[in-house]
Amino acid sequence: MGVRGLQGFVGSTCPQICTVVNIQELAEHHRTKYPGCTPTIVVDAMCCLRYWYTPESWVCGGQWREYFAALRDFVAAFTSAGIKLIFFFDGMVEPGKRDEWVKRRLKNNREISKIFHHIKSKRDEPGRNMFFIPSGLAIFTRFALKTLGQETFCSLQEADYEVASYGLQHNCIGILGEDTDYLIYDTCPYLSIGDLCLETLETIMLCREKLCESLGLHVADLPLLACLLGNDITPEGMFESFRYKCLSSYASVKENAGKKGNIILAVSDYISKVLHLHQGEKKIEEMLPLGPNKALFYKGVASYLLPGQISPWLVQKPKVIITDKQVASLNPESKQEVPMCIDPESKPEVPVCTNSESVQEVPMCTDPESKQEIPMCTDPESKQVPMCTVPESKQVPMCTVPESKQLPSEAEAPLNLEAFMCMHPEIKQEDTMDIEPEIKQVARMHHVHSESYLVYNIMSNGEIECSNTLEDELDQALPSQAFIYRPIRQRVYSLLLGDWKDGTSTGPVVKEWFVYPGNSLRHPDLVRPLQMTLQGGTPSLEVLWLSQDPAAQARRLDSLLACFNLSSSKEELQAIESPLRALCCLLIYLFVQVDTLSLEDLHAFIAQALCLQGKSTSQLMNLQLDYINSRAVQLGSLLVRGLTMLVLVNSACGFPWTTSEFMPWNVFDGKLFHQKYLQSEKGYAVEVLLEQNRSWLTKFHNLKAVVCKACSKESRRIVGRTHWNSHYTGRLGRQGSSSHRTGSTHGHPGQGQPWRDQGPGGRQYEHDQWRRY
Numbered sequence: 001m002g003v004r005g006l007q008g009f010v011g012s013t014c015p016q017i018c019t020v021v022n023i024q025e026l027a028e029h030h031r032t033k034y035p036g037c038t039p040t041i042v043v044d045a046m047c048c049l050r051y052w053y054t055p056e057s058w059v060c061g062g063q064w065r066e067y068f069a070a071l072r073d074f075v076a077a078f079t080s081a082g083i084k085l086i087f088f089f090d091g092m093v094e095p096g097k098r099d100e101w102v103k104r105r106l107k108n109n110r111e112i113s114k115i116f117h118h119i120k121s122k123r124d125e126p127g128r129n130m131f132f133i134p135s136g137l138a139i140f141t142r143f144a145l146k147t148l149g150q151e152t153f154c155s156l157q158e159a160d161y162e163v164a165s166y167g168l169q170h171n172c173i174g175i176l177g178e179d180t181d182y183l184i185y186d187t188c189p190y191l192s193i194g195d196l197c198l199e200t201l202e203t204i205m206l207c208r209e210k211l212c213e214s215l216g217l218h219v220a221d222l223p224l225l226a227c228l229l230g231n232d233i234t235p236e237g238m239f240e241s242f243r244y245k246c247l248s249s250y251a252s253v254k255e256n257a258g259k260k261g262n263i264i265l266a267v268s269d270y271i272s273k274v275l276h277l278h279q280g281e282k283k284i285e286e287m288l289p290l291g292p293n294k295a296l297f298y299k300g301v302a303s304y305l306l307p308g309q310i311s312p313w314l315v316q317k318p319k320v321i322i323t324d325k326q327v328a329s330l331n332p333e334s335k336q337e338v339p340m341c342i343d344p345e346s347k348p349e350v351p352v353c354t355n356s357e358s359v360q361e362v363p364m365c366t367d368p369e370s371k372q373e374i375p376m377c378t379d380p381e382s383k384q385v386p387m388c389t390v391p392e393s394k395q396v397p398m399c400t401v402p403e404s405k406q407l408p409s410e411a412e413a414p415l416n417l418e419a420f421m422c423m424h425p426e427i428k429q430e431d432t433m434d435i436e437p438e439i440k441q442v443a444r445m446h447h448v449h450s451e452s453y454l455v456y457n458i459m460s461n462g463e464i465e466c467s468n469t470l471e472d473e474l475d476q477a478l479p480s481q482a483f484i485y486r487p488i489r490q491r492v493y494s495l496l497l498g499d500w501k502d503g504t505s506t507g508p509v510v511k512e513w514f515v516y517p518g519n520s521l522r523h524p525d526l527v528r529p530l531q532m533t534l535q536g537g538t539p540s541l542e543v544l545w546l547s548q549d550p551a552a553q554a555r556r557l558d559s560l561l562a563c564f565n566l567s568s569s570k571e572e573l574q575a576i577e578s579p580l581r582a583l584c585c586l587l588i589y590l591f592v593q594v595d596t597l598s599l600e601d602l603h604a605f606i607a608q609a610l611c612l613q614g615k616s617t618s619q620l621m622n623l624q625l626d627y628i629n630s631r632a633v634q635l636g637s638l639l640v641r642g643l644t645m646l647v648l649v650n651s652a653c654g655f656p657w658t659t660s661e662f663m664p665w666n667v668f669d670g671k672l673f674h675q676k677y678l679q680s681e682k683g684y685a686v687e688v689l690l691e692q693n694r695s696w697l698t699k700f701h702n703l704k705a706v707v708c709k710a711c712s713k714e715s716r717r718i719v720g721r722t723h724w725n726s727h728y729t730g731r732l733g734r735q736g737s738s739s740h741r742t743g744s745t746h747g748h749p750g751q752g753q754p755w756r757d758q759g760p761g762g763r764q765y766e767h768d769q770w771r772r773y
Helices: 006-012 023-033 045-052 064-080 095-122 137-147 159-169 208-215 219-229 236-248 255-278 291-302 417-423 437-448 455-461 486-497 541-546 550-563 567-574 580-593 599-612 617-621 630-652 670-681 694-713 721-727
Strands: 018-022 040-044 084-089 151-154 174-177 190-192 202-206 364-366 373-375 463-466 510-514 525-527
Touching: 006 255, 018 023, 040 045, 040 159, 045 064, 045 084, 045 137, 045 174, 064 084, 064 137, 064 617, 084 137, 084 159, 095 510, 095 630, 137 151, 137 630, 151 437, 159 174, 208 219, 208 255, 219 236, 219 255, 219 291, 236 255, 236 291, 437 455, 437 541, 455 463, 455 486, 455 630, 486 510, 486 525, 486 541, 486 550, 486 630, 541 550, 550 567, 550 630, 567 580, 567 694, 580 599, 580 630, 580 694, 599 630, 599 670, 599 694, 630 670
Parallel strands: 040 084, 040 174, 084 151, 174 190, 463 510
Antiparallel strands: 018 202, 190 202, 364 373, 510 525
16 A cells, blocks of 8 residues: 555655656666676566456456466566566565555455446446456466566565565666555665556656655655555554644645645655754654554554664664674664664665576575476575675675564564564564474475465464455355355365364464455454365375375375365366366365356356367457356356465465466456356357367266266255256255355264354354355
8 A cells, every 4th residue: 555645645746756767778777887687677566466457357257368468478578678577476464464454355345346236237347447356366476477487476574575675685677566665665766567668668767865855855764754644554543633733834835735745745844844853862752742652653664674774763772783694683762872874875886686697506496387496585594695796895685585483473564673573572472383394494485486375374373364356245145255165274274284173172273364245354263174084194294295205196186185075086086187177176166065056057167168278368358248247257256266275275285286277377267257157047058158169078078977976975966047946945045054065074973164163262153154244
C-alpha cells in the first residue's frame, strides 16, 4: 500500500519528481560506469501482477496460456536490451501488518460481491474497471518466471524491504514496482511499472532527492515523514490529530494540493522547521505525541533502514562494537544520547555488480522440474556470499535475507533489524515449531527460491494465509475452497509437523487466515493435523527430502496420494500420462468431497483439459463465449485453487511429480472450460465437447472411468443433474450436512469433522461449517 496519500500528492502537486527515462539508456550508462557488470533491475513482482495480466478475460479462472506468453514477452524485452531481471515475491504476511492484510481482504469481498451481481444480472464478462486478479496468479507467476529462466526469490519478510536491500547492495539500475515505499527507502532509483512502455522501455522514474527538495527535507527524514502520514506499520489514524495540528498552523496552503496534499506539506514543514531545530537536543518522543505508540513508531521508522543504515531520528547509544557483518545495536532509551546520521549527500558509490563472471562461486540448488542449477540466495549462514571485489572500507554486506532462525513475531518486523531487537529485547519470541535445523534449512532454501508453497511458513511459525477467491456468497450449493481443501492441508501438517493423535490435549496447531464468505477474519482458524493412512507409516522428512535411495521416490509418491486420500487409486493414476495425471488426482478428490458436482461438470473439466492440448495461444485468445455463468466462474477458481494445493503437497512430499504437471497453462484455460461447461449444461454429446476429435474420445472415457471408479470406492456416485431431484434431496444447500464430505473416514472411527479445533482458544464452528453466516 505504501505511504498514505503520497502517490496522489506526487501526481498532482509534485510532478517535477517524475521524469521520463529510457531504461535501455540507463543500462548503457551503467555499463560505461561499471565495465563488466550486467545492468540489473530488481522487480517487486507483487506490484506487477496487474500490469502483466493482459488477457481480456479474467473472470473464468484465468487465461493462463495468454498470461504465460505475456510474461515471456516481458522478459524478452529486457533480455534483448542486455538487462538482467531479479524478481521478488511476498513470502509471508508479517504479524504487524496482519490488520492491514485483513482490511484489504474484506474490501476485496465487497468487490467480489459486485462482480457476481454483474455476472448474474448482465451475464457477461465484467469490464477491466472491475478487474480482480485470478486465483493463484502470484503463486504460478513464480513458476512461470522460473520456467523462463529468471532468477526468482520469495521473501522471508516484507518483500519491499528485501527488494530495496537487493537494489542497494547490488547496485541495481532501478527497482521496478508500484509502491511509494520505494520513494522512502534510501536505495536505487524507483521505476514505475504502471507507466512502462514495453516496446520502447520507457517509464517514469520517481526521484526521492527531488521529492526532498520539494518538501524541504533530507532523504534521512523520509522514514519519519512516512510514519507520521501513515503506512502499513503505523496506522493512518495514529497521528491524525497531530497532522491536523500541523495543517492548522501551516501558512503556505496550496489550493491545487487538496487536503491530503496540504497535510503532507504541513507535516514536512513541521519536520524541517521545528523538529530539525531541536534535533540532537531532545528525544523524538519529547517533540511528538507518541504516547503508548512509541515502540510502534520506532518500529515504523526503523523498518525503512536497510543493512548498514541508521536514522538521525533514533537517538541512540551503541551497545556493541560494529563488525564486518553487523551494525551497531542501538538503545533509544539511553540517557547518554549519541545522535547518529548518515549524510545522504555523501553516500559513497560502491561498484557492486551481479555479473556471474566477476563474482565468487555461488552455491547452487537444482530446480525439481528442469533439473537446471540455479544460484542459491545469499545466505549469511552459508558463509558463501557472492559479491564483486570492492575495497574493504567500502564493502557492503551482500545478504538479501537477514540471518535468523525464526520468523519475525508481531513486534519483530524488519527494521534495521538487529538494532531494533537490541532496543526492545522484551518482544523477542522463540520459534513456535520444533523442527530439525537441517530440515528447516532445506525448507528455507526451497522457499527462498520459489520452489515450494507454504511449506516453510507452516514449519517456521505455523501460520499461513490464502487471499480471496471468486466465490459467490449468495450461492449455497458450493462449499468454499477453504473448506474443501482443508483436509489436504491437515494431512500436510501431519507430514511436516509430526503425527497428531486425535483426542490429546497438546500438539501443533496451524493458524489459517483463509478468506471465505462469512469469515470476519478477526481471528485465524486454529487447525490441527490429520493423520494419514499410509502403508508402512508416515515417512520422515529426511527420507522424503534428503534420501537418495531409489525406494524413497516411491515413498514420496505414496505420501502425495495419501494427502489426497487416494492411495487405493495409485495404479490407475500411474497409468495416466502427464500432464493429465495430476489433474485426474485433483478431480477425484473434488468429486469425492463435493456432492453437488455433477456428471456434466466432470465432462466439462475433462473435455477442456483434452482440447487444451491442441489449442494455440491465439485460438484461446479468440475464443468467444455466449454468456457468463456464475457457477462456472466459481468452478474455474475452485480448480485453480486445487492446483495450488498440488504445489503444496508436491513440495511437502519431496517433489514426486514435476511441477509442470499442475501448472495451469498445461491443464486449464478459463474461457475454454467455460465453453465446455455451457455446452455440457445444454446436454451436448461428448463428441461435440471434444470438437469431433476421435483421438481424444478414448482418453476422455479412460479419464472418466478412473475418476468414477475412485469415487465409487468412497461410495460417491457421480450422476447427471436430471437425477438430482430424487438422488440429492436436501443435499444441495450448505445447510445440508451431506453437501460436502470430509474424505474417507476409514481408519479414523469417530473422527467427525477433522478440521474443527477443539482446543482452548480455537474458533468454535457451527454444526454446519458451510453455512453462510
